[in-house]
Amino acid sequence: MRAAAVGHQCVECVQAGAxxxxxxxxxxxxxxxxxxxxxxxxLIAINxxxxxxxxxSGSFEKHLTLWPPAVADGQLYRLVTAAFLHYGAxxxxxxxxxxxxxxxxxEIWLGRLRFGxxxxxxxxxxxxxxxxxxxxxxxxxxxxxAIFGLFGATFVVAKRLTLDxxxxxxxxxxxxxxxxxxxxxxxxLISWQAHVGGLVTGGLVTGAYIYPPRExxxxxxxxxxxxxxxxxxxxxxxxxxxxxxxxxx
Numbered sequence: 001m002r003a004a005a006v007g008h009q010c011v012e013c014v015q016a017g018a019x020x021x022x023x024x025x026x027x028x029x030x031x032x033x034x035x036x037x038x039x040x041x042x043l044i045a046i047n048x049x050x051x052x053x054x055x056x057s058g059s060f061e062k063h064l065t066l067w068p069p070a071v072a073d074g075q076l077y078r079l080v081t082a083a084f085l086h087y088g089a090x091x092x093x094x095x096x097x098x099x100x101x102x103x104x105x106x107e108i109w110l111g112r113l114r115f116g117x118x119x120x121x122x123x124x125x126x127x128x129x130x131x132x133x134x135x136x137x138x139x140x141x142x143x144x145x146a147i148f149g150l151f152g153a154t155f156v157v158a159k160r161l162t163l164d165x166x167x168x169x170x171x172x173x174x175x176x177x178x179x180x181x182x183x184x185x186x187x188x189l190i191s192w193q194a195h196v197g198g199l200v201t202g203g204l205v206t207g208a209y210i211y212p213p214r215e216x217x218x219x220x221x222x223x224x225x226x227x228x229x230x231x232x233x234x235x236x237x238x239x240x241x242x243x244x245x246x247x248x249x
Contacts, residue, residue: 122149
């Protein structure tokens with residue numbers, strides 16, 4: 001027996017009652033489990049762990065970066081794995097700091113599942129634009145596409161909640177200026193394709209997640225997620241066909 005407000009209840013009765021209690025939801029439909037941003041911390045841990053392995057193995061990086069000819073040759077996994085690699089500790093620290101700052105509030109607003117989907121789609125959106133537009137002799141890596149997607153998502157959510165968005169606009173503007181100016185005045189290479197692709201994907205996906213009416217929200221969110229994946233798959237298929245034709249002897 002278990003103590004309850006109305007006396008004592010059997011274990012089976014307590015479990016049956018718990019199943020009838022509706023779990024609280026976030027403002028935009030996600031399950032509100034706790035205030036701890038579990039997904040954000042997990043992503044940071046994965047990126048750090050991959051970086052440690054990357055530093056310890058000389059060939060690890062070569063086989064997982066986004067190199068368009070290799071992707072066209074069938075190594076599609078590079079579109080995903082490249083988003084967890086970083087060129088040096090500074091590159092990693094800047095991206096993880098940004099994730100640590102903007103990730104938790106977004107995860108609380110959207111819920112873990114939607115936040116995880118947003119991060120994945122933003123990272124993939126950056127990789128797809130790199131695959132479409134970057135030079136064939138470049139190998140791209142970094143979580144920047146996903147991070148820029150979170151920047152775009154933060155702006156959209158803040159606008160929806162009528163919060164002050166000036167700081168978000170400033171962060172996006174500064175990072176875009178850095179993206180385009182630094183390569184022009186130095187030898188450092190920055191993938192503007194990943195940044196722009198992630199930013200646009202994150203903003204559009206978040207808009208589809210937070211603006212639908214409550215009664216059709218889950219259906220629309222799921223449909224948009226699938227639709228974005230289908231569009232990415234079509235673009236990858238088209239680009240692969242073009243590169244195969246170009247690279248064929």
